[in-house]
Amino acid sequence: MTKPSSKRKKLTSALSSDDAPPDNLTQEENPALATINIIAVEVPELTEQEISDRLDLERKVERAFFEAGKALMELRDRKLYRSTHKTFEEYCRVRPWRWRSHRFGHNRRQSYLLMDAAVIFDNLEQKCDRSDHILPTNEWQIRPLSKLDPDIQPEAWEQAVESANGKVPSHRIVKDVVQRIMERTRIPNTYQIGEVCQILAKDNPELRGKGGCWAIVSAVNDFSCSVKMWDGEYTVGLQHLKSYNYLPAECEQMRLVCDRISRVYSNSLEETVKSLLQSLGKLNRPYLTAVEEKLLSVLESEYGGEILP
Structure with missing residues (x-):
């Protein structure tokens, strides 16, 4: 067997030695030896006024959904849509809102959800312990509270804040707390399939426009009933139903x-x-x-x- 050429070894060795910078190069000729001077920039601390302004602005951002809901209520109550639209529902559907929600789009349902959330937020702001200013930052967080009476909503929110370790609780945490409270105050579901009931739409945006309507119970659940109305099927909580006590016939x-x-x-x-x-x-x-x-x-x-x- 022939041996590998020694010239090959020498060539490789020469190339390797060329990779290392010669010892006699100056700092200007060898960038690896250059010294980089870093100038430290001192960031000034916020003044007391700036800290106050920041907190104020942050709270305004967090209250955006609350302000939107309050504005919608005023638009509806004062009928400020009447010059361009026949109804508030049509106004909400057609108006090209710039702050349109990516989650829902902006329609009649979302408008009422925001208005109901504003009412709940106002209730929490007045009745909760605000020493740490833990209040909702969006409508989705407090939507589960709509299933509770206003007097119980602050208690549920404070429990949710505690479960979130003193931070703003997520929708899931609030929903779990509401579920526990509902189970604690659970009323046995005594409705029967085929029973005729009246819809009580108070404090339930999903049933808006259905208040006073009659419905036929089609399924009995733990905390609700599925009912059939003239325009479709709905799931209604027990607190939003009232039996007419009609005879079977x-x-x-x-x-x-x-x-x-x-x-x-x-x-x-x-x-x-x-x-x-x-x-x-x-x-x-x-x-x-x-x-x-x-x-x-x-x-x-x-x-x-x-x-x-």
């Missing part, structure tokens, strides 16, 4: 009426027809009058619904 009669209204309502309808059906959805008696029966039959005939004898 009356409940069955209302179930048939609900089915008839739903079939008509599923079509593309004019606003006057929708209003008529919605008025039938707020009856506080287990039957239709002769005129109501005739009107519903006409609508069933017009929109292809099944006409029952």
